[in-house]
Amino acid sequence: MTTLLYTHPACLEHDTGFGHPESPARLTAILNALRAAPFAALEWRDAPQATAEQLTRIHPPAYVERIFARVPRQGHFALDGDTILSPQSGEAALRAAGAVCAAVDTVLRREASNAFCAIRPPGHHAEPNQAMGFCLFGNAAIGAAHARAVHGLKRVAIIDFDVHHGNGTQAAVERDPGYLYISTHQAYIYPGTGHRGERGIGNIINIPLLAGSGSTDLRHVWRHEIEPALREFKPQLILISAGFDAHHMDPLAELNFSEDDYAWLTRRILEVAADHCAGQVVSILEGGYNLSALAASVAAHVKALMEAPARDHIP
Amino acid sequence: MYEFLKYEVRDAMTADPIAIGPNARLREVEEIFENHDFNGVPVVDDQRHLLGILTKFDLLKAFSLDAHALAPHYDTIMEQPAEAVMTRDPVSVEPRLPLSRLLQKLVEMRTKSLPVVENGLLIGIVARQDVLKALRRATIQHEIPLHQDSPS
Ligand SMILES: [Zn+2]
Numbered sequence: 523m524t525t526l527l528y529t530h531p532a533c534l535e536h537d538t539g540f541g542h543p544e545s546p547a548r549l550t551a552i553l554n555a556l557r558a559a560p561f562a563a564l565e566w567r568d569a570p571q572a573t574a575e576q577l578t579r580i581h582p583p584a585y586v587e588r589i590f591a592r593v594p595r596q597g598h599f600a601l602d603g604d605t606i607l608s609p610q611s612g613e614a615a616l617r618a619a620g621a622v623c624a625a626v627d628t629v630l631r632r633e634a635s636n637a638f639c640a641i642r643p644p645g646h647h648a649e650p651n652q653a654m655g656f657c658l659f660g661n662a663a664i665g666a667a668h669a670r671a672v673h674g675l676k677r678v679a680i681i682d683f684d685v686h687h688g689n690g691t692q693a694a695v696e697r698d699p700g701y702l703y704i705s706t707h708q709a710y711i712y713p714g715t716g717h718r719g720e721r722g723i724g725n726i727i728n729i730p731l732l733a734g735s736g737s738t739d740l741r742h743v744w745r746h747e748i749e750p751a752l753r754e755f756k757p758q759l760i761l762i763s764a765g766f767d768a769h770h771m772d773p774l775a776e777l778n779f780s781e782d783d784y785a786w787l788t789r790r791i792l793e794v795a796a797d798h799c800a801g802q803v804v805s806i807l808e809g810g811y812n813l814s815a816l817a818a819s820v821a822a823h824v825k826a827l828m829e830a831p832a833r834d835h836i837p
Numbered sequence: 838m839y840e841f842l843k844y845e846v847r848d849a850m851t852a853d854p855i856a857i858g859p860n861a862r863l864r865e866v867e868e869i870f871e872n873h874d875f876n877g878v879p880v881v882d883d884q885r886h887l888l889g890i891l892t893k894f895d896l897l898k899a900f901s902l903d904a905h906a907l908a909p910h911y912d913t914i915m916e917q918p919a920e921a922v923m924t925r926d927p928v929s930v931e932p933r934l935p936l937s938r939l940l941q942k943l944v945e946m947r948t949k950s951l952p953v954v955e956n957g958l959l960i961g962i963v964a965r966q967d968v969l970k971a972l973r974r975a976t977i978q979h980e981i982p983l984h985q986d987s988p989s
Contacts, residue, residue: 542908543908603906603910603913604906604907604908647907655907656907686907710903710904711903711904712902712903712904712905712906712907714904714905774902774907774908775902
């Protein structure tokens with residue numbers, strides 16, 4: 523079956539200002555890489571806008587209104603030092619969250635095996651009531667809540683391998699046993715959360731890694747922590763918060779993952795998905811700030827999604 | 838041969854060194870580093886009481902990744918005052934300290950220079966280079982060559 527690629531031109535119009543690392547050029551680099559011949563079988567889909575109902579499963583309505591009220595008519599508005607709005611940011615944020623919900627719908631309807639959402643702004647730092655760290659709406663959390671509410675799923679797992687801890691996703695799901703959130707991230711950098719002791723109601727697994735950690739460490743924590751927890755949870759859908767800033771060439775961190783590591787990790791996740799949830803995986807772009815490393819890493823990740831093992835069983 | 842043991846810090850230090858106030862911007866500090874071959878610059882109050890020392894390492898550290906921002910705000914950091922990033926209560930030496938003792942300190946601390954303080958006031962700065970120069974001075978006249986090169 524097919525792999526879907528959800529994206530939208532509006533995501534290229536979210537302008538964070540001159541020199542900002544979370545730039546439209548990131549998405550351009552990714553989309554260019556995915557236009558190459560090996561990806562001919564990818565099915566491209568335009569992301570719809572998220573609905574107010576979808577957003578407010580995670581964010582209070584007043585928060586959503588506040589974000590849109592701050593979108594400037596021209597120029598920029600800084601929500602904080604990192605998080606910048608431009609005139610098209612509201613539209614881009616709606617398409618980003620909308621992409622995830624649409625991808626969840628399509629995959630759960632079994633019209634495709636899995637999907638990658640090439641979207642920005644990213645989402646995993648956005649807490650229910652606080653935009654931060656380049657993020658406006660919690661795309662992954664919104665997608666997970668959508669799967670629960672609309673498709674009646676009981677257990678949704680979110681695996682976040684961005685180099686930064688997904689404080690927003692964690693805050694959104696930490697009180698609900700229907701979610702399992704697992705994050706690998708570099709310790710002691712932004713946003714400063716994600717300590718091992720933060721366990722939610724037992725549904726949060728934080729795996730901070732020390733600067734310099736790479737392939738071996740990733741394999742170790744997969745084998746000893748991520749895979750056992752994931753299998754025990756028996757997810758009905760797996761979402762991936764796919765940030766590629768743990769790459770060894772990324773300027774904003776000091777982990778040493780490679781393209782091959784991302785391909786390897788993606789295959790491992792797909793194996794678990796094949797065993798537990800008919801391979802149903804929706805992956806969502808988060809960070810990654812070295813353009814060539816980002817493009818190569820996404821390519822490796824999406825290639826692995828396209829080569830997903832056949833479904834073993836339909837739960 | 839043991840001339841060096843007679844030297845004191847005051848014989849080798851740079852007297853009345855360039856110093857900055859606690860409110861100097863990092864941008865100005867960087868400019869000092871650009872124009873002088875200093876590794877660190879002392880931070881003093883109006884009376885030249887030593888408050889701290891700001892090294893290139895401190896400056897680099899101010900721009901390193903931490904939990905406060907996803908990407909460091911490079912421009913804003915350049916406008917911070919020296920006192921925000923300087924090393925407080927720095928190790929200092931007295932002018933009468935034997936230079937051999939200073940050498941020992943520089944090696945143990947792996948530091949590149951130390952401020953010289955008398956009665957709490959900054960009076961000099963002494964660096965690796967100053968000690969090396971003193972070593973050369975102390976050994977050059979007394980050196981007994983192993984063999985005489987024949988003039989060509
Ligand atoms: Zn990140």
